[in-house]
Amino acid sequence: MARVVVDVMPKPEILDPQGQAVAGALQRMGVAGVADVRQGKHFELEVDDALDDATLHRIAGELLANPVIEDWVVSRTP
Amino acid sequence: MRIGVITFPGTLDDVDAARAVRYAGAESVALWHADRDLEGVDAVVVPGGFSYGDYLRAGAIASIAPIMTEVVAAAGRGMPVLGICNGFQILCEAGLLPGALVRNAGLHFVCRDQRLRVETSDTAWTGDIEAGSEILVPVKNAEGRYVADAATLAELEDTGRVVFRYVGGNPNGALADIAGISSADGRVVGLMPHPEHAVDTLTGPSVDGLALFTSVLRASATT
Structure with missing residues (x-):
């Protein structure tokens, strides 16, 4: 896997x-120096070694995003 | 005329949509998300709610439910389809309508009676409404901000596919005050506000919403 x-x-x-709401909260926490926050999603998939890049990009482009x-961005981690 | 109303896990407004269909004089047919059968209906309503808990993105998982494969195929043959609120989100995710619905600009869940201008009578769902007239229907969502790229927006405007526009204040920051749009053939319409909640003065702010459901009777009869 x-x-x-x-x-x-x-x-x-x-x-x-x-993201803007998080940036506003950081200001209220008294944290200085954060110009902008954008919020996204991070998915970790356990996949068969044989699963090819085309399938991974289909998973990402047709469902996850x-x-x-x-x-x-799709990345395989060692 | 028989109009299907789809129920997904987490759908809330299927009962009101079915009632609106009956008030309009049609027979409502309950359709289930896991079936691959439209039961021979003449039109489909994809109602509002929180299908699959809005997991991943609003409408994303419902858009690939078995029943949606049939809805996409039927829409391709010209069957009228109406997506309301979460149903609009589902139709966008399914690729039947362009663009996407994202988090409201003010972050709030907005629930209020909303005036809309009906921009065109030239769809299967607005034939009974005079273009340029206003209707009053509830809006209630947290992810109702319509977005699309500049080329898509220009195409929608140029081809008369912006069907509903917010009047008297944009509740969510939607581009160009867009509340609802149609497919190129005018058979598929999606909108964030809820015409099915405005068919009876006992529970709604008006009965303006009924006209969408009566329109489709005529649209079906003329094809």
Whole structure:
């Protein structure tokens, strides 16, 4: 088995009010120096070693992420 | 006319949608998410709620439920489909309508009576409503902000596919005040507000929503 990580983030042009709310909370905590926060999703998949990259990208692009609003990165971890 | 109303795990508004169908004078047919059978209905309503708990993204998991394979195929043959709220999200996730619905700009769950301008009568679900007129129906969601890329937005505007627009205040930051859109052939319509909650003055702010359900009777009769 292999571990695959898929990180999904809202596209830069999509307003991320959840990230903004976190940034606001950091200010209220008294933390200085955080200019911006964007919130995404992190998936960890345990997959067969034989599962090919095309299938992984299908998993990411057709279900885990919505290409209209999100970008994603697939990485195999050793 | 027989109109199917789909129930997914977590659907809330199927009972009201079925009632609206009956008030309009049609027979409502309960459809189940796990079936691959539309039971010969003439149109389908995908109602609101929190299908699959909104896990992953609102509408994402419902969009690949077995019944949706049949809905996508039937829509391709011109069957009228109406997606309300979570149903709109599902139709976007299923690729029947362009764009996506994301978290409201103000982060709040917005629940209020909302005025909408009906921009076109040229869809299967708005034929009984005069273009440019206003209706009052409830809106209730946390992820109702319509977004699409600039090219898609321009195409929707240029081809008259923006069907409903928020009037008197945009509740969620939706681009161009868009509350609902249609497919290119006008047979598939999705909107975030709830016409099925505005069919009886006992429980709704108006009976304006009924016109969507009566429209489809005529749309079906003319095809």
